[in-house]
Amino acid sequence: MEDQNTPSSEHLDDTNLNEANTSNEPVEQASEDFKSRIDLKPLQDSVEQIKQEIAKFIVGQNEMIELLIISILTNGHSLIEGVPGVAKTVTAKLLAKTMDVDFSRIQFTPDLMPSDILGTSIFNVKNSEFEYKKGPIFSNIVLIDEINRAPAKTQAALFEVMAERQITMDGIRYDMAPPFLVFATQNPIEQEGTYRLPEAQLDRFLFKIEVDYPSLEDEVQILVDNHKRQDTMDFNTITAVLSADSIKNYQDLIKHIVVEDNLLNYIASIVNNTRNNANLYLGASPRASIAILNAAKANAAINGRDFVTPDDIKRCTKAVLKHRLVLTPEREMEAFTVDKVVDQILETIEIPR
Structure with a gap:
């Protein structure tokens, strides 16, 4: 059967043509054709511009920045965890500035009430009717700083809006204008004055991104840059790269990334293993399977591929x-970690070929 990607006979004699049909050359050419089915160049260029804008003030932290960009492309919320001072909030604000959309920041405190987030109904004396005054949650990009500083009652106010992108107040539903994304920061649970987020709240986040201390080289560069800027940060120098429409277009584009059936089985096997793992008290839900699928698609896209590979899945899992995931009490006492369990699961399950 003639390969459509085989060079024409004008350039090859019969002998060379037979050699070309048995070599890897047509396969490589077919692979190139496969990659070009969706034009991902504009998306890649936008991602690179975003990274360049953030790099004006942030040194390193490439993993956090890439995962946040993936969360935007998949329309998912992200939880950023790290000790104070590692640029969690600043990075989220800078990322929001690269998008020409509405932005609001909510500082969570122990005395914060649900109405401080969602808004409240106020009686209007002029028309003798109640009017709903919208809270700061009504925005496109919402930065919740130190989400674990507020008690469970306030955290629960986010359940509906994060899962369904709507708020029901006094029997009336208010839809959030797209895009609607929540970037929440939190300090580690061991820090004093924090409240543990319930599992139902955590499950609404696409990613949990752990931010570590910078390397010695990065910290030196941070000091150099800070000295040059004279300890100032002018966010107005950040150029908006994405509009609301372009974000929506890229999110729609991600949905067309090709995923083979064996990779869908691979994702399902990973998540299913968490439910039958002796080290875990609580496994992952189907929402986690969908999250891995969507994140893997976005990771493939920003790397210029319109098809998902096992590496995309492993990178986001x-x-x-x-x-x-919740460890069993025995494993917690042994100082075991969820990361170790996930690593073991990925090593155990056979990678599709």
């Missing part, structure tokens, strides 16, 4: 699962 840990960030998707680490906040959804």
Whole structure:
């Protein structure tokens, strides 16, 4: 059967033509044709521009930035965890500035009430009717700083809006204008004055991104840049790269990334293993499977591929699962970690070929 990608006979004699049909050359050419089915160049260029804008003030933290960009492309919320001072909030604000959409920041405190987030109905004396005054949650990009500083009652106010992108107040439903994304920061649970997020709240986040201290080289560069800027940060120098329409277009584009059936089985096997793992008290739900699938698609797209590979899945799995799994009490006492369990699962399950 003639390969459509084989060079024409004008350039090859019969002998060379037979050699070309048995070599890897047509396969490589077919692979190139496969990659070009969706034009991902504009998306890649936008991602690179976003990284360049953030790099004006942030040194390193490439993993956090890429995962946040993936969360935007998949229309998912992200939880950023790290000790104070590692640029969690600043990075989220800078990322929001690269998008020409509405932005609001909510500082969570122990005395914060649900109405401080969602808004409240106020009686209007002029028309003798109640009017709903919308809270700061009504925005496109919402930065919740130190989400674990507020008690469970306030955290629960986010359940509906994060899962369904709507708020029901006094029997009336208010839909959130797209895009609607929540970036929440939190300090580690061991820090004093924090409240543990319930599993139902954690499950609404696509990723949990753990931010570590910078390397010695990065910290030196941070000091150099800070000295040059004279300890100032002018966010107005950040250029908006994405509009609301372009974000929506890229999110729709991600949905067309090709995923083979064996990779769908691979994702399902990973998540299913968490439900039957002796080290875990609580496994992941189907929402986690969907999250891994969507994140893998976005990771493939920003790398210029319109098809998902096992590496895309493995790259995103840990960030998707680490906040959804609960260790057994015995494993917690042994100082075991969820990361180790996920690593073991990925090593155990056969990678599709």
